[in-house]
Amino acid sequence: MSATAIDLFAGAGGFSQGAMAAGVNVLYAANHWPLAVSYHSVNHPHARHDCQDVQQADWRDVPAHDIQLASPACQGHSKARGKERPHHDALRSTAWAVVACAEYHRSEAVIVENVVDFQTKWALYPAWEDAMHRLGYSIAPHVVDAADHGVPQNRERLFLVCTRSRKPLHLTLPTRPHRAVRDVIEWDAHKWNPIERPGRSSATLARIAAGRRQFGDRFVAPFYGSGSGETGRSLDRPLGTLTTRDRWAVIRGDEMRMLQISEAKAVMGFPSSYVLPASKKQAMHMLGNAVCPQVATDIIGALLRAA
Template identity: 65%
Template sequence: MRAIDLFAGAGGFSTGAHMADVDVVWAANHWQAAVDVHAANHPGTAHACQDLQQADWRDVPAHDLLLASPACQGHSPARGKEKPHHDALRSTAWAVVSACEFHRPQFVLVENVPEFTKWTLFPAWCSAMAALGYSVAPHLVDSADHGVPQHRVRLFLVCARSEHPLHLKLEPRAHIGANSVIRFETGKWSQVNKAGRSTNTLTRVAAGRARFGHRFVMPYYGSGSGLTGRCLTRPLGTVTTVDRWALVDGDRMRMLTADENRAAMGFPENYVLPVRHREAVHMLGNAVCPPVARDMINALKEAA
């Protein structure tokens, strides 16, 4: 089976496809830094850096499976009310329709946040895919159910050129705790009670200590995991595009390293990341978890 990867980012969808023995022949993204990372890890794939809403699909090789992760920022509530939620971001999903109109691959897998289905134009998008002969089956998938040490619920639209929607049988895997990715001997530690530490942070640390003891993880910003964080035997909460998860160890604490975030996303240990920490975390937070992509594609192949 041959695949292409639209909005490929750092390459989570492509990595999962390779885990499922699928050949990713072409990948594209609008951000050159992401294309460079994808190319470093997938040298056998042809790459393009372009706005996919302006793509000439004649230049894209034939394929059986189209993988796509259109921009989610216009749909995600994590974006916040103060930032724009408009079609400049949401409209990237129409590139999937455009590609399918030209190539008509047998299968399409689209990943996004669950709120994608609440988009005003989502019914029109589904109607456009139906006009091209595709049935659309939504699947809500938590990465923790696929061996990823992170709770990350995402929407996967399984589109097949078939009369009836294709609902995949996904066997849940055992959950893996955050302790599987934590390396206490690494990272930049600081004292919990250092000058300038916010009262909210200190309150969370105190509550976490009371519940879990001297070692645990907690959100350094945002709401998730309440006021106490979570024990290390549980999967992390969602990895985002900026540093979110802090590790507490006695009187010291630090943010998770890029390598720990990579492992929490389910990427291989040797997967090449950008040198700059902020850039690496940004790409990881936008990525598809490779083991989830692997399981989705394997289930799709079994159902085909």
Template identity: 60%
Template structure:
């Protein structure tokens, strides 16, 4: 059975790539950021693309589809944004564009992805769900860890699966073996620097020392931001969550470096051939915003099997 998929807030294309891996045809993908649309088009040239504010979209121009995929902006919900930045802003309203698209096209099913706080902190989440119920959809929200889909990263995200059924469906998701961070880190590549330099902050040196005491000479640690305590993570575990800015450093003896764009790509579960922006900063930004393709594949396959 041929399944046509549309991808809202498509970004770099993780959801679309997961749909492709699940055997679906991605007929349309859209994002408001031209750079992201261009990268998506490079990797999915067979897909029709639109660069537009999806809150202003004319859904009559969008091809019909069986399943709608959507990753509305998470910045207004994510605690990674920081307490000093406002959370009640226009970015939260992008989720209502999903309701608008579903109302017009009435796909057989939709899958919306976001951070967990979308359901637990957004005061309008219940209203958003009620809007979907009014359109005839039963909702099955679930928090899933990308590591359980074989992605070498601990990344917990909310997936809301909506179906035109009387009751919410149950997805039978595979429980895949966790993949270690060591699977993608290349110790013979990258721009290494000595750990002990005059510019290195005491807090960084303290994390390195604690990590070395616990894990030995090689491990990963959060260089910017927090997470994984004060000691980092051993290489036999999946990496911690990849974010939109450089976060993870690799320690190798008396030297260290940040993860490369290619290593971040592998940590997100994209193939080595998936094309990225040429600038490191933009590549990391798009990767940190993406859906992990293997996780998307597992969710979509389970959805299709349950329908």
């Protein structure tokens, strides 16, 4: 009999997709955004779906399960968020829904995904950790780069593996070869625009010129940030972190264009058949917040083998 799971803050469904690939039956998924819930239900029709603020859930109505999967809001924790804003406290507080669900269901395992700053910078993390300890969970933090799991993207995230065991369960995860982002660029499938055109910002032109000097006629470049935001990035490496904003440009000779939805799906490790909104803004928002399915598969698979 296969293990069962629920997916809280399910979003695009990367955690669910990865769990299913690991042989886990996802019974239930919840998210506050109606659009995300509608697309999750298209891709995972066998799960029950709730569209609600997960913090307001009545856990009696949520099916019993072996593994709770949860990706609370990261925007209040991430160092990439910029200036601290009043709504960040509300976003950080979503993590307490994980505790509330665990208190009621006492599932054998809880896996929480977030940015690394969730553990290192959140003032209330020690209280959150203490609450999980008091419920009988040992917590093993794993900092994972998606590129080490065959995803063509450097994306470092924290996975807290919480188990009802005497000691924290530190998983032995597989290491897969890095994939170059050039493997997922669809060179002839999308419209290109001239680099030199009226209105193109001087900062963009300077970034592209710096990339040409280092990488030649073909490379990728983000539209903001330090590091490769100033120099461009080789196509022979995984892409840098995909965010909820339309950030990455592809350069080909004297033409350029932004990364497209189908390419972004591949950069996150979703199958090409995975259904997302036609609106690029909505699709990129979902993908930028998602868990890479292959990473979820490797973590959940390692947990099942160790159990």
